[in-house]
Amino acid sequence: MSRVRMGMVGGGPGAFIGAIHRCAAALDGEIELVCGAFSRDIGRSRQTGEALGLSAERIYDDYVSMIETEAALPASDRMEFVAIVTPNKMHFPVADMALRNAFHVFCEKPATFDLDEALKLRKAVLDSGCRFGLAHTYIGYPMVQEARARVAAGELGEVTRVLVEYTQGWLSSAAVAGKEEPSWRLDPKQAGASSAMGDIGVHASNIAEFVTGLGIVSVLADLGAVVPGRELDDDGTVLLRFSNGARGVLVASQICTGEANNLSLRVYGTQGGLEWQQQEPNTVVLKFVDRPDQVIRTGDPFVGAGAQAFTRTPAGHPEGYIEAFANLYRAFASDVRQTGNRPAWRGQVHVPGIDEAVRGMAFIESVVASSRDQSVWRTMGEAV
Amino acid sequence: MSRVRMGMVGGGPGAFIGAIHRCAAALDGEIELVCGAFSRDIGRSRQTGEALGLSAERIYDDYVSMIETEAALPASDRMEFVAIVTPNKMHFPVADMALRNAFHVFCEKPATFDLDEALKLRKAVLDSGCRFGLAHTYIGYPMVQEARARVAAGELGEVTRVLVEYTQGWLSSAAVAGKEEPSWRLDPKQAGASSAMGDIGVHASNIAEFVTGLGIVSVLADLGAVVPGRELDDDGTVLLRFSNGARGVLVASQICTGEANNLSLRVYGTQGGLEWQQQEPNTVVLKFVDRPDQVIRTGDPFVGAGAQAFTRTPAGHPEGYIEAFANLYRAFASDVRQTGNRPAWRGQVHVPGIDEAVRGMAFIESVVASSRDQSVWRTMGEAV
Amino acid sequence: MSRVRMGMVGGGPGAFIGAIHRCAAALDGEIELVCGAFSRDIGRSRQTGEALGLSAERIYDDYVSMIETEAALPASDRMEFVAIVTPNKMHFPVADMALRNAFHVFCEKPATFDLDEALKLRKAVLDSGCRFGLAHTYIGYPMVQEARARVAAGELGEVTRVLVEYTQGWLSSAAVAGKEEPSWRLDPKQAGASSAMGDIGVHASNIAEFVTGLGIVSVLADLGAVVPGRELDDDGTVLLRFSNGARGVLVASQICTGEANNLSLRVYGTQGGLEWQQQEPNTVVLKFVDRPDQVIRTGDPFVGAGAQAFTRTPAGHPEGYIEAFANLYRAFASDVRQTGNRPAWRGQVHVPGIDEAVRGMAFIESVVASSRDQSVWRTMGEAV
C-alpha cells in the first residue's frame, strides 16, 4: 500500500504546530512528507526541509512555486495534498491556489481570516471536487467520537444544556511577564478578529456542535483583553442557544493563570448527562439519575465504531494528543485515496471539513459582533 | 460552659434541611435545642418536638406564640436565638418578630422573599442590636476559608477571572418523571422570583464574593424553565462584572441530569489560580505558571487561622457538609455568647450575616430583571 | 424519645480521639454524655468535664469510682454505657469492670492489649449479656456498607484478590523531626505488640473482612521500624490468604511521608472489581470487563438498605469521618435501647462487635509472630 504524498506550507523552525502535524502524519506510516515551503525565510525553509530528509529540489522558496512545480510533476510523484500550518492570514490564499491546482487541502483552524474568506473557500472546495480537512484535533479523540455516538443513540434523551470551556494561562500576566508578546496571534492583521475565540473558542464551539449533533443558532458574548495593551481579546464568555432551543455557555480564555489546555465539555439531556475533559482524554463519564454513573474508557470492548476506528492500543494504554491528531490525518489520507480510487482504510468516523470551517468563522464573527454591541444576542446567519 | 439555647421555626417531618440544622447545631455540644414550632400543622409540630425529646410546653403551635411565650420566660431559661428553616416566604416575618423581641436569628438562605424585605430586615437587625446569621453553608468548609485567605494574601495577584457553577439534576425531566413537583420551591408565591438563583445561584454568588473579597457590580442573565410548565426558572447563566473590573460567569442549574450538588469555584489572578469543588471539599488547588500546582488539604499543619478554626480532625479524615454547617452554628453561637458577655470560642473566621443577606437578594433581583429584559447588563444597585 | 446516657473513660485535654467520640455521639441527638473519668490526672479530668457542662458530682477521679458510683444510682439516671477512649493497655480492665456492673461498652480499637485479653473480653461480654461495640469507624461510611452489599449480592462473582492499604506519614522522619515521639503509641507497654498493625493495620484487616464477607486464615508479614530507635514497628506489609483461598496483600505504614490517612480497599472477583478510598469516601467504583465501570455515590437513590440507613443528606453533600463515626454510635445506641426494651431506630446495618475484637487481636498477634520468624506463613488460629 503506497503512502499518500503530503506537502507542507508553514512549519519552519520554532513553529510548534507544524512539527506536531508532521508527527501526526507520520504515525501510522500511511502518509509521506515529500515537499514543503516551510518559511517565508528561504534559509529557514531549507534548514527545515533538510533536517526532515527532503531532497533539495522539493524544498521550495514559497507556496506559489511549490504548487506550480508540484502540479507539473508526474502524477505518481507529485504531492497529493497540502497541509497548511501558517498564520491564519495565509490559510485562504494557499488553500485556494492548491484547490485550483487539484490538490487536496488539510488546514489548521481557524479555517480562514474571516467569514467572507470561508464562504469563498467553500465555493473553491465544491468547485474543485477536492477534499478539505480541518484540524479540529479534539474530534480525533476516541472518547469524543464515543460521546457523539452516545448522544446520537439517545442515551441522554433530548439535549437541554451544554457547558463547554477552553481555558489556558499562557497569555496571563504571570506567563508573559518579561517576555515578548507572541508575534502573530495577538495581531489583528494576522490572526483575525479575536484571539481567544479564533485560537481556542472555535475548538470549543466545534466540539459542542460535534458531540450534541446540534447547531448553535445564536450567541451573546462578553470579550475583553485582560492584559493591558492588547489589541485583541484574550478572554471571553459566550451564551449559546442551540437549534433545538437548548441553552449553552462557552468560556474561552488565555489568561486563566495556571491552566494548561483545559478543554472540557458537559452535555445534559432529559435522560442523562455526559462529561469529557481533554487533559484526561481517555475517559468519558455518563451520568444518570436512577442508576450509577458510567465510566467508559478508550479501548473498552463495547465502544462504538467511531471510537474503535480511532484506537490503536488496548484499554489502559493512554492515547494522547498526537494520536488524536493522527486519527484525523489517517481519515483524511483515506479520503484522498478514495478520491484516487485506491484501496483505503475507512473507519466509521466523522471528521471536520469545509462545513465546520464555515461554521467556525461564522461563530467567531457573531461573537465578536455581539461583544462589540454591548452583549446583545446575535443569530449566526442564514448563509451558514 | 453552659450551652446556647436554640428555638426552631420550621423543620417538621420530611423537611430535609431542618434535620440538618439540628445535627449541625448539636455536633459540638455547644448549642441546645429547647423549643420549636416545627410545622403549621400542629400535630406534626408536636410529633417532631416529642421525637426530639422536648418537653410538651415548649413545643409551640406557631412561631408567634413561641416568640411571645419564650420572651416571657426567665432569661436563664428562654431560648437565645431562633433558627428559621421555613419556606422563603416566611423568613422575614419570623425573623422580624424575633428581632423585635430581642432574639438573635440564624436563617436559611435566601434571606428573604425579595430585596425589599431584605432591606427591611437589615434595618431590623441594626435596630435590635441582635446577631443575624445566614446559612451559606459552604462558607463553613475549611478549604473555602483557606481559599479566601490565600486570595487575600495576594497569592493569586489581582483577581482577573471568576468561574463559579452550581449544578444539580434533581429537577430534570428524568428526576421528576412520574413524581409531583416539589411543592414550594417552584411556586413563585412561596419561593420568590427565581428557583435556580434563589435556591442555589445565591450560594454561588456568595462564595464567589467571599473567596475573592470582591463585590459583583453588574450582571447579565439568561434564565429559563427547561422542564415545561414551570412558572419559575430551573436553569440559568449569569455574566458577572466584579468591583475591580474582573469578568466572571455563574451557572446555576437544577436540570443538569446526573449532577448531584456540584458547586465549584475557580478564581484566576495575575499571578495564579485556584480551584475548589464542594463534592470533594477537603482540597483546594493553587495553580501557577512557573512552579508546581499546590494541593492543600483540610488539616494540613500550615493552613491559615480560618481553616484551622473550622477543622476538628487531623488531615485525611474527611470533614463533610454537616461539619461545615456546624462551623457556622458554632461561630454564631459564639457570637451570641459574646453578646451576653459569656466566655466564647471564636476562631478567626468570617461567616455570613446581614450584609450577605442583602447582597444575595439584590443579586437574585438583578439577575431576574436582566433575563426578563432580553439579557441586558444590570447594575446591582446603590443600596447594596 | 429519651436519650441514651453515656459515660466516658479517657478523652481528656489534648486527646484527639476522645473529642471525636463526643462529637459523633452528639450528632444525632440520641445520646447524652452524663459522666466521665477523662484523665488519670484529676485536675485535667475535672477541667474536661466542666468544659463539657457536666455537673461536678459526675466528673470522676478514675474509672473504678465512676463505675461503682454510677452503678449505685437509680436506673433512670445512671449511665447506660461506657465509651472507652484510653490507651490500649487500659481497654480491657475498664471494659471488664463495666460489663461486670451491667454497663454496655463502646470501645476504641484495637479492642485489647493482646489476644489473650480479647478472649477474656469475649467471655465477659457473653457472660454479661451486654452489648459491646468496637470503633472500626470506617465501617460507618455508607459506601463501605454498599460495597459489602454488592459483594454479598454476587456482583463481583467469587472474590479472588484483595488489595488493602492504610498509609500515613505522621510518624515519618520529616514529620517527627524536632518533636517528641507520640507518648504511648510507640511504647510496647501501653500500645501492645505493634504500632503500625495495632493502630491502623487492624482497621485494614477489618474492612477487608467486612466488605468481602471472608475471613483471613493465614498471614505472612514483614514489619519494621523505619525511623531509628523505635521499639515498635512503624511500617509493614502482610500477605493474606482468605477462607476461600483468595490472595490478599495488606500494607500498613505510618512513615509514608506526605500521606495523611490513606485507607483504600480494592476487591476483585471472577466477574468484577470494586474500589473505595477513605479520603474520598462518598464514592465506590464497580469495575467490569464487558460494560462500563459504575460510580455509586452516597445518597444515590438506588443504594442498599445499609447505605441508606447511614446517610443523612441528599447525594452530593459529602458525609465525612464524624458522620461515619456517628453512624456506629447511633446503631450502638439503638442496640442499647433494644436491650432495655425501648423503641429504637435500627437500620439494616452490620457494625463491629466482640467477634471483630477477637479477630483483630488475633490478626495483630499472628502478623507480629510471622514477621519475627523471618516472614513465615502463620494461621490465624482455631480459637478465632
Added chain:
Amino acid sequence: MSRVRMGMVGGGPGAFIGAIHRCAAALDGEIELVCGAFSRDIGRSRQTGEALGLSAERIYDDYVSMIETEAALPASDRMEFVAIVTPNKMHFPVADMALRNAFHVFCEKPATFDLDEALKLRKAVLDSGCRFGLAHTYIGYPMVQEARARVAAGELGEVTRVLVEYTQGWLSSAAVAGKEEPSWRLDPKQAGASSAMGDIGVHASNIAEFVTGLGIVSVLADLGAVVPGRELDDDGTVLLRFSNGARGVLVASQICTGEANNLSLRVYGTQGGLEWQQQEPNTVVLKFVDRPDQVIRTGDPFVGAGAQAFTRTPAGHPEGYIEAFANLYRAFASDVRQTGNRPAWRGQVHVPGIDEAVRGMAFIESVVASSRDQSVWRTMGEAV
C-alpha cells in the same frame, strides 16, 4: 539527516505489540522500516510486509535469512538495527545472531527466556560493541524521568518505602470466559517461568529501580494461578528489600477484573513522597509534611532535562503510550547514529539496556524460586 534503518522480527498480523513498535519508530521521522521477517508463516510475513510498503526482496521468510541477507548488503542500504517483537522464547536466538552480525538490537521485554540466556546475552552485547535497547516503555514517559530526577536530587530524602503495582484484568475469569486462552503468554515453553511477572511484574520492578535509583537485593513472593487449569501464574505479590534497606511491595496481577493497565508507583523517603500512575501519565505528585503537595505536569516549564527531552507538546496536550514508546526508539536511534559517528539527537535521558535486561530476568527467577519454596526470602544473586 538520513533516517536510521530498522528491520523487524515478529509483528505479523494480529500481533498488537509489533504494530505499536512500528508506530513508535515512525513517530519522529528518524527511523525507517526497511525489512522484516514478520511471522513464521511465510504468507503472513509477506502480507504484513506488503501492507507496510516494503519491497518484496526485503520481506524475509525467517530471521536467519534476513540477518544473513542484510549483512551482505552495502553498508549504506542494509538495516542498522533489529527490533525483536516475537514471543519471549525467540528473543535470545534472534538477538544473539543479530549481534554476531554487528546489528544493533532493540528488544521487547522480558529480555530473554531465562536468566541464563540473559547472562549470555550480556556477553554477546559486550563482545559485539553494539547497542542493546529494551522496551521498558514506561521509562519513556516524561513524568517518570522527572520522578527519577526528583529522587536523585534528594527531594524525598533517603528512600524508605516503595509501593509498586501493575494490575490488569484481561486474564480474569470474566475476561476469558468462552474464549481461547492467549496462545503463548500462558505457555511455559514459550513465555518462561512466569506469566504475571514476565509480562508485567518485570515492568514494575524496572520502574521501581529506575525511579529510586536503588537495586532490589532480595525478594519474597506469593504467586499463583487464579483461573483454574493454568500452568503459569496469573497473579502475585512480592515483598522487596532494596539495596539501602528500604522495604517495598510489588503486586502484579492479570486477574484483577475490571482493571485495564494499572501500573502505579509510590515512593516515600525521609523528607517526602511521590506518586505516578500510568493511566494518567502526565502528572507526578510530590507529597510533603510541612508544605503543600506539588503537582508537576508534562510540559511544565520547570521540569528537568530528561522530562524536557521526552516531551513534544506544550503542557496540557496529553502525551500517551505511543509517545513514551517513541521516546525510547528515538533515544535508541540516536545511540545507533553515534556508534556510526553520525550527528545525533541526544536528550539527557536514561533508557533501559542490557543491565536492565539481566536484572529483570534475575528478578523473575528469584521471585518464582521464592514462591515455589513457600515464600522464603531470596537474594537476587551476585552475578547481577
